[in-house]
Each structure stands twice: as C-alpha cells, then as structure tokens.
Amino acid sequence: MTLLSTRGLSKSFAGLQAVHEVDFDLPKGEVRALIGPNGAGKTTFVGLLCGRIAPSSGQVFFDGRDISHLPAHKRIGLGMAYTFQITSVFGRLSLFENVALAARRRVQGTAAVRAEVMGALAKVGLAGAAERAAGDLSYGHQRLLEIAMGLAQAPRLLILDEPTQGLSDAEITGFKALIRELSATTTILLIEHNMSVVMEVADQVTVLNFGEILAEGTPEEMHANAQVQAAYLGTG
Template sequence: MTLLSTRGLSKSFSGLRAVHEVDFDLPEGEVRALIGPNGAGKTTFVGMLCGRIEPSAGSVSFDGHDVTALPAHRRIRAGMAYTFQITSIFGRLTCHENVALAVRRRNGPLSDVTHALDRVGLADRAEQLAGDLSYGHQRLLEIAMGLAQKPRLLILDEPTQGLSDTEIDAFCALIRELKAETTILLIEHNMAVVMQTADRITVLNFGEILAEGDPDQIRADRTVQAAYLGTEDA
C-alpha cells in the first residue's frame, strides 16, 4: 500500500524553481532515503510534505487522502511526525517534559515518555534541561519526540548531524528496529547511514528526481555518481 504520494509537486520562490513536477510514491513499511546535492530541493520538498510550505502546483496524498491544503498540525494528527534540519525543542523544559508534550498531543500514557527516551539512549538524561544538551543529543531528543507520537510516517531531516560515531551506529540500529512499526523518510547526507538503513533511495537534483532504486542500484548509477556521489559536496 502506498502511504505517501505526490503528483506534479512543484514550488518556485520569486521565479526560482526549487522543486519541479515531482511524482513520488512511498509504500507503507519502507525506509526511504532522500539524497541529493545542496540546493537540490530536498528541504523544500519535505516542507511541502509536512505542510510547512505551500506548493505552487501539484498534490500531496497521505493514507489515500488528499492533504495538499491541510496545515502542518492537521497532518501530524493524521499520523505524520517529523524532525527538522535545525532542532526544534523547548530548551527550558527537561527532556522528559519535551517528550511528554508529544505524548499528550495524542493523549497517550506517560509511560511512553520513558520508552521513547530509552530507545534513543537518553533515559539517563530525562531530568536534564533540553537546552543544556549537546547538539547531537538535542537531535536524539527530537527523534524521541517524534517516536512518542507513534506516527505512521516518521520524516527525519539530517538526524545524524552532530552525532558521534557510536551514536550513529545506535541510530542505524534504531532505524532497522523501527521499520517494523512505522514508515520512514530519511533525508541524510551521511551516505554510510543511507546505504545501511534504506530499502530504497530517491535522488533529487535541481528540484527533480534524478534516480530511484535500492542502495546497490544507486551506488552503481553513473548519473548519480556524477551529480552527487562522486563529489565531496553533499
């Protein structure tokens, strides 16, 4: 079953084409990675999926329903959760309180707070102020907030940025574990993470889909190598 799809999704800013007529399908239960060079349109595309950016043209469907006109909070209620490229936490609240807000949003039990923090390795920091965490731990806290919502679709934008090698290994293990529970869209520059965790990969370039396939297909694709994998600029 296709959980998320777009048709002809486009966005221009003052005449500058950021995303152009993207047709995209994400089946339920899949881990999909979205990659591409800087300026490829990834953040704009995800913003339209989440409802934070209004498309210039095209449509977004989620769970068989057209959600193109729905605001972000309505999409969250429908089962989407996402983390931002720049962390979005409440710095003056504890880690426990941050996750509790996400749990209360869906009227879930507070026991889910401890479970979510434990899954990302922050159970021992539950009473620490979120603003005092390292940047990497703030990223993990935001993932815990997303998990606490028990979403049908979890969108993670640059989740490993600021994480140590050990934390990245734990993150990859978590993604493999979560695959049985939720569909994941992963926007990630760390290609080792992408190749380890993704079932399929979509490559954006100049606002259009350049290629799609499994990790082996994308690794061997010469157009992708030329546009992205063969450069250091991610």
C-alpha cells in the same frame, strides 16, 4: 500499498524553481532515503510533505487522502511526525517535558504519558538524562531528543531530516539499530548525507537534483548509477 505520494508537486520562490513537478510514492513499511547535493530541493520537498510550505502546484496524498492544503498540525494528527535540520526543542524545558508535549497529543493520564515519554527516551539512549534541560544537550543529542518527540506520537510516517548530523560514530551505530527496529512498525523517510547510513538502513533511495527526481532504486543501484555519481557522489 502506498502511504505517501505526490503528483506534480512544485514550489517556486521568487521565480526560482526549488521543486519541479515531483511524482513520488512511498509504500507502507518502507525505509526510503532521500539524497541529493546541497540545494537539490530536499528540505523544501519535505516542507511540502509536512505542510510547513504551501505548494505552488501539485498534490500531496497521505493514505489515499489529498492533504495538499492541510496545515502541518492536521497532518500530524493523521499520523505524520517529522524532525528538521534545525532543532526545535524547548531549551528551558527538561527532556521529559519536551517529549511529554508530544505524547499528550495521543495519550492522557500521568502514568500513560510517563510510560510513553520514558519509552521514547530509552529508544534514543537518553532515558538517563530525562530531567536535564534540553538546552544543555549537545547539538547531536538535541537531534536524538527530537526523534524521541516524534516517536512519542507513535507515527505511521516518520520523516527525519539529517538526523545523524552532530552524532558520534557510536551514536550513529545506535541510530542505525533504532531505524531497523522502527521499520517493523513505521514507514520512514530519511533525508541523509551520511552514505553509510543510507547504504545500511534504506530499502530504496530517491535522488533529487535541481528540484527533480534524478533516479530511484536500491542503495546499491544508486551507488553504481553514473548520473548519481556525477551529480552527488562527486565522481564520473
């Protein structure tokens, strides 16, 4: 059953077509990787899905409902959570308080909030740093904190934009394990440049190029696709 879909979704900026008539379907329970060269329209597309960018034309559907004109906070309320390329943590607040801000959208009461916060921080490996100021974290750890903030909302759909950027090899290994764990209960859309991450965790891959879907299929199919190699993988 499809959880998220778009039909004819387009966005132009001052005459430049960033996303052009994209038809996209993400089934419930799938881990989908969205890949493509720089400037392919990936971040714009995600902004359209999340409600941070208004479409020029086309529709976005979530669990069968047309959400094309819902603002971002309304989409969060329906069960969408997302992290973006640029971290949006509150640097002066502790890790605990950053995640608590997200958790309080869903649960009430000190004990319940604390349980959700510490559980989310533990999943991303940051429970031991709960009282540190978020601004003191490395960039990579701020990305992990953002993921914890998303997890605290118990989303039906988790959208991650370049989540492994700035992570060490060991942290990337941990991230892969986290995605495999989350995939049992959460649909995931992953925008990712690290092809080892894509190959290991994605069920299906969508390739964007010049704002349009170039190809879709399994990671192995996309790795072997001559068009994808030419456009993105730098060969062929």
